[in-house]
Amino acid sequence: MQTPKKIAVVGAGLVGSLLAIYLKRAGHIVHVFDRSPDIRNVQFSGRSINLVMSQRGWKALERLNLQQEIQKIGIPVDKRAIHIANEALNYQFYGKEGEAIYSLSRGVLNRKMIDLAEAEGVEFKFEQKIWDVSLDSATLHQGETERGEWFDLDYDIVFGADGAFSRVRHRMQRQSMFNYSQDFLKIGYKELHIPANEDGSHKLDKNSLHIWPRGEFMLMALANLDGSFTCTLFMPHEGENSFEEIQNVSDLNTFFDKHFPDTKAIMPKLEEDFFKNPTSYLVTMKCFPWTYKDKVALIGDACHAIVPFYGHGMNAGFEDITILVEMIEKYGDDWETIFESYQNSRKPNADAIAELSYRNFMEMSSKTADMKFHLQKKIEKWFSEKHPDKWVPLYRRVTFTHQPYAEALAEGDKQNAIMQEILAIDNIEEIWETEPIEHRILELLK
Amino acid sequence: MQTPKKIAVVGAGLVGSLLAIYLKRAGHIVHVFDRSPDIRNVQFSGRSINLVMSQRGWKALERLNLQQEIQKIGIPVDKRAIHIANEALNYQFYGKEGEAIYSLSRGVLNRKMIDLAEAEGVEFKFEQKIWDVSLDSATLHQGETERGEWFDLDYDIVFGADGAFSRVRHRMQRQSMFNYSQDFLKIGYKELHIPANEDGSHKLDKNSLHIWPRGEFMLMALANLDGSFTCTLFMPHEGENSFEEIQNVSDLNTFFDKHFPDTKAIMPKLEEDFFKNPTSYLVTMKCFPWTYKDKVALIGDACHAIVPFYGHGMNAGFEDITILVEMIEKYGDDWETIFESYQNSRKPNADAIAELSYRNFMEMSSKTADMKFHLQKKIEKWFSEKHPDKWVPLYRRVTFTHQPYAEALAEGDKQNAIMQEILAIDNIEEIWETEPIEHRILELLK
Incomplete structure (x- = not known):
């Protein structure tokens, strides 16, 4: 004491x-x-992004026996749901079955x-x-x-x-x-909103982190307990497709019609939110x-x-x-x-x-829409299920373990180098789920 | 106007x-x-390092016709004089003949x-x-x-x-x-002093920047008009051979006897200066x-x-x-x-x-005492005299030209890569002044 x-x-x-x-x-x-x-x-404030509590957060609450209190006000999120125009929703699971982060306002x-x-x-x-x-x-x-x-x-x-x-x-x-x-990103963000249905239910799957990846910008949504979603538009402050470009309601509608047409119906207060909520800065x-x-x-x-x-x-x-x-x-x-x-x-x-x-940011805004990246995730998942002692994907280590971040980063870089070699193999799309690939990864891991 | x-x-x-x-x-x-x-x-203040005016400084004065006024209070310095224990003084010239920087208090x-x-x-x-x-x-x-x-x-x-x-x-x-x-170096500095001889003359060659390179630390001296030198001791704040280690006169004398024995005779007020003058910080x-x-x-x-x-x-x-x-x-x-x-x-x-x-800092404190580095300087000088249009050494470009610093840095990195290849050649110490080496450099420059 x-x-x-x-x-x-x-x-x-x-x-x-x-x-x-x-x-x-x-x-x-x-x-x-x-x-x-x-x-x-x-x-x-109208300038916040929903939080996601993961293992490191829970651990600090557990020692005080507070985790159950907090879980009650959160919503488990076990995957990304990727919205690409004219394509079916694509789901990317974060961890193993049962592993989830929690969305919290x-x-x-x-x-x-x-x-x-x-x-x-x-x-x-x-x-x-x-x-x-x-x-x-x-x-x-x-x-x-x-x-x-x-x-x-x-x-x-x-x-x-x-x-x-x-x-x-x-x-x-x-x-x-x-x-x-202090280093400011050229990208800023704005809080937007998807309200609940009239019966209090969510308009989208509440157990997903929704992403509309568009390369240099993206929209994101995380569920709240009351049936609503807190959305965040990440976009450059200036230049093409930027906050600076959207000066009035007409600019805004043109922009959303072009890039996020499927969100218009579920964001009835878009115009009000966009011009009422401030554009916020991102700094490291x-x-x-x-x-x-x-x-x-x-x-x-x-x-x-x-x-x-x-x-x-x-x-x-x-x-x-x-x-x-x-x-x-x-x-x-x-x-x-x-x-x-x-x-x-x-x-x-x-x-x-x-x-x-x-x-x-690059992973969320660009790579989630990239087929090579999807394949990489699939290969990692497949190999990691076969060899859970040899391969824990980076996201899982950061989010669902207590491995020091610095170690996770260093290992992640090594894993990524291996994956780049694997993805460069001819015809990898066809043959990734085979023994030779498994052996090649094992070899590269040595 | x-x-x-x-x-x-x-x-x-x-x-x-x-x-x-x-x-x-x-x-x-x-x-x-x-x-x-x-x-x-x-x-x-007792915390300053002598300045050296070089081409970029002079240019700004020239436009106002003030360069002659300032040259009067400066001393031309055309080389480094390297003091290594038990060795003859080694001179490294900065530029071509007649090129000098000016030491100014x-x-x-x-x-x-x-x-x-x-x-x-x-x-x-x-x-x-x-x-x-x-x-x-x-x-x-x-x-x-x-x-x-x-x-x-x-x-x-x-x-x-x-x-x-x-x-x-x-x-x-x-x-x-x-x-x-803002990034602080682990190395700090202290101003010290070499007074003039009784007849007002300098105790060391006034047209040299004197360096006592000792790896992790170094002593430096630049001449003043009055016959004195302003000296600067650069050394880590903490650890081995650091300011922290020198707490009293006995520590100071032990340190100088060991590392700079030849300076004791010319720095009669070392003890007073060392403990009177502050240890200063270095920041980028x-x-x-x-x-x-x-x-x-x-x-x-x-x-x-x-x-x-x-x-x-x-x-x-x-x-x-x-x-x-x-x-x-x-x-x-x-x-x-x-x-x-x-x-x-x-x-x-x-x-x-x-x-x-x-x-x-690494160049001054370590490399100036390194034979490979001396050889590199010699080869660069020799080649650059043969091909003045093809090779201007980095120091000369930074100090005696107006080439933008960013270009000078980029070119310097390229030149250094070439020199590392040349220095790796077998027996280079014996054969550097030969046609095959000249041709090899020309080839690498393409």
Whole structure:
């Protein structure tokens, strides 16, 4: 058991709330600050992408016995459903039978997490803007405006769980030897909506992640509990087929008629949603170090913001917590060693999931519509069922196991090189399910 | 001629001062702000590395007819002098006969540039801290402290020439779609000193850049006009042979006795300098965009801070000015197009000199002591004298020509690949100066 400390968590998002529960159960006094109003009393933002919880996320909840509470508000998704014009729906299963990720509305999940944390005795302080932090003393500087009067709030330890644009990190960034990068994608996104049928049922298969892949852009849909789908249109900010090109209702209808004609009937409020909801940006943010002595630590998006194409932003953040808690169990009251080991363990894995996420846009938007890629997936599945000890496909390892992301990425690159050799074999479309191919893969694996 | 504008330049360093002269001569009202006291009235910092002016720097001065003024305060340096224990000095010439870079004390040069700018009618405002800038209105926010009272200063155009930790960039960084990275080297540096002889002469050859290459660390010396040398010790912050290891006078003497025994006699104030002067950090900073509409532009280190191993920080900054002025001549009063063309032209070249500078630490600290590398240099020189149209060595292209950095880097990589093939030839040490080798290189160049 640790000596009780007074701990501030900046940011009442998913990672901040879950971390707060862990810290509270460990006997600490825990205050969570957020600059926004209590999400339980306000409408959601209109700029969110549905979350998918996978194994790494569940693990962090399981240790607290909270997984069942959360499963209740999620919908299992075991496959991609690929919508290509004039073709039958194509399904690509994510893992083995029974393996599924869970679609969760960000707002619904966040409300639930805050309820759970409050029930544990965590104290939430909403609409309290933290502008700065004194690292050496773990003092928060809170005030109405950045240039106005500030109040000092003293803590023993401060966690920055305040997202990609973290103010806590902002202070750390001004130190020497702080490495930092932010890279914006040329692709942005917009939240759209497919409402429920009148009887409350879903208009599409709710157990699929629906993708309309169109090369440089794509539409995606994930089910909500209330029968609706949260859709996300990913598209370049500028240039051909871009947000910039769609200036009015007529542009919008022309664009959807051309590229997504089958969605018009199920998106009755498309026009309203498109022009009401903001176009959001996608950024990859990396930094190091993540911690300052035994006083301050960054966690989640605050130290490794990634693009959403692998569905791992929250899962990676929750895994941060798992690793942090392991270090707490190992090092007790030695917070400096806890923080040091936590950041050294997580940094290479955070970099790896950033890379995997970045690459996955191409997989989702282009490759899912590509026959060679379908064949690759089929061969991998076939071989992996024959030799489950020798071949676990990359997506499965990232999503349904706890293999460190960095290892998963390295193995995935090796597997892909093997698959490229196999796909280059003459007539592979006809002969992939044969013994010679099986032997060739086994040989290449040596 | 442009319509006169009221222009603020933030930063009275080398780039800020030179830019101010150009803008003043073009008919604008020019105010230069600096947070520090007037460098003409204070002691230098004890944290500077001597500058080397090369062709790109001279070009920017030549257009203003200032090159002779500056040459007077510099010392030509036409070669490296390599100090290896128990070996005779080894000289590596930089270019062709008569080609030299100029060693300049940063402080002396900066004072001179401010004098020159003031003589043109540029107004300098020292000890005025600019904390923020409103991009849309080109308004500077100036005040004594970051959290205290601020005063607004309105301009038509603002240039951020305020260095690697630019406040102007800091504001731009908070925009969406602003890409940014800062990467600190594990290597830091410390300024040291070799005083003049009693008769005012130099203790070492003043026309050489002296290097004591030791693999992971190195000592360097560049001459000053007063007979002294400014020395720089580059070394890791932590680990073996690091600044961290040298905690007291005894550590220092042990270290210098072991690694730089020949310097002890010529550095009588080593102990004082070492513990008085700070250990400084080395950072590579990249960002984009560099400009905001027709209002704000970054220039020099503020948009591309590089490590000092190619001696091109100032030269790259001065070349920014050359390109900016070309765009001004081309686009007249259309400042938005001027800024857009300037940043698009410079960005790939800034990235290239960042890469070249980063690589050059290994060249200076390790390769200069390596026989294979000496041989490579000799072969390149020999071939390049035979075929001056076919082979200009990378260092010469970067230092003595105006070839865009990005092109120089790409060509240098090709040349290096050729040289690696040549060096792998059996017995190359004996046969490099022969016709078959000449023909082989010509073949590889095709």
